[in-house]
Amino acid sequence: GDSVTQMEGPVTLSEEAFLTINCTYTATGYPSLFWYVQYPGEGLQLLLKATKADDKGSNKGFEATYRKETTSFHLEKGSVQVSDSAVYFCALSDLRSNYQLIWGAGTKLIIKP
Amino acid sequence: GAGVSQSPSNKVTEKGKDVELRCDPISGHTALYWYRQSLGQGLEFLIYFQGNSAPDKSGLPSDRFSAERTGGSVSTLTIQRTQQEDSAVYLCASSFPIADTQYFGPGTRLTVL
Numbered sequence: 001g002d003s004v005t006q007m008e009g010p011v012t013l014s015e016e017a018f019l020t021i022n023c024t025y026t027a028t029g030y031p032s033l034f035w036y037v038q039y040p041g042e043g044l045q046l047l048l049k050a051t052k053a054d055d056k057g058s059n060k061g062f063e064a065t066y067r068k069e070t071t072s073f074h075l076e077k078g079s080v081q082v083s084d085s086a087v088y089f090c091a092l093s094d095l096r097s098n099y100q101l102i103w104g105a106g107t108k109l110i111i112k113p
Numbered sequence: 114g115a116g117v118s119q120s121p122s123n124k125v126t127e128k129g130k131d132v133e134l135r136c137d138p139i140s141g142h143t144a145l146y147w148y149r150q151s152l153g154q155g156l157e158f159l160i161y162f163q164g165n166s167a168p169d170k171s172g173l174p175s176d177r178f179s180a181e182r183t184g185g186s187v188s189t190l191t192i193q194r195t196q197q198e199d200s201a202v203y204l205c206a207s208s209f210p211i212a213d214t215q216y217f218g219p220g221t222r223l224t225v226l
Contacts, residue, residue, distance in 0.1 A: 036217075043219040044204065046214060046215075089156065093215075098144075099208070099215070100161055101156075105155050
């Protein structure tokens with residue numbers, strides 16, 4: 001079945017560092033890809049998404065590009081802030097499975113001032 | 114309401130008791146999903162409702178779990194004879210039909226003693 005693999009955490013960076021969180025997927029169809037974020041004590045929020053190959057999703061300075069050739073959707077940010085500390089989840093969904101989200105394990109990001 | 118709401122926010126119960134968790138989706142969203150977030154299993158799909166169609170129950174872990182959706186809006190997830198391994202955060206999400214972006218509620222944290 002479809003699956004998502006993302007890099008294990010925690011990832012610890014200093015403020016203003018460049019961030020990459022790797023995400024790769026396995027899918028038989030043409031899924032949509034998502035990054036959700038969970039801030040401490042809060043619920044899951046959609047960060048960004050891409051629905052087809054070569055699409056770039058972006059929000060709050062974060063970006064991810066849907067790469068079909070490498071089956072990847074890596075999350076990047078040029079300069080992280082302490083407020084970006086959270087758990088980041090990569091996920092996919094497909095019409096064939098009623099758009100249920102299939103999740104990666106989550107990556108905890110810690111930003112130190 | 115403005116977002117997906119869930120109640121209660123926290124539930125502590127004794128092993129063997131039944132519990133009911135409630136979800137109120139965003140007005141106008143006909144698709145509703147339940148997920149579970151636990152330390153051992155990460156995020157996993159439980160059940161999906163779309164309008165008046167038969168629900169997709171493929172993610173329910175056992176027959177102790179059931180859910181219903183009344184009037185195409187509010188949903189209740191029921192766990193009978195709770196076990197300690199049922200301890201998790203239960204998340205509800207809703208979306209427009211034929212759309213892949215889901216919006217999540219704050220979750221219900223269930224603790225089974």
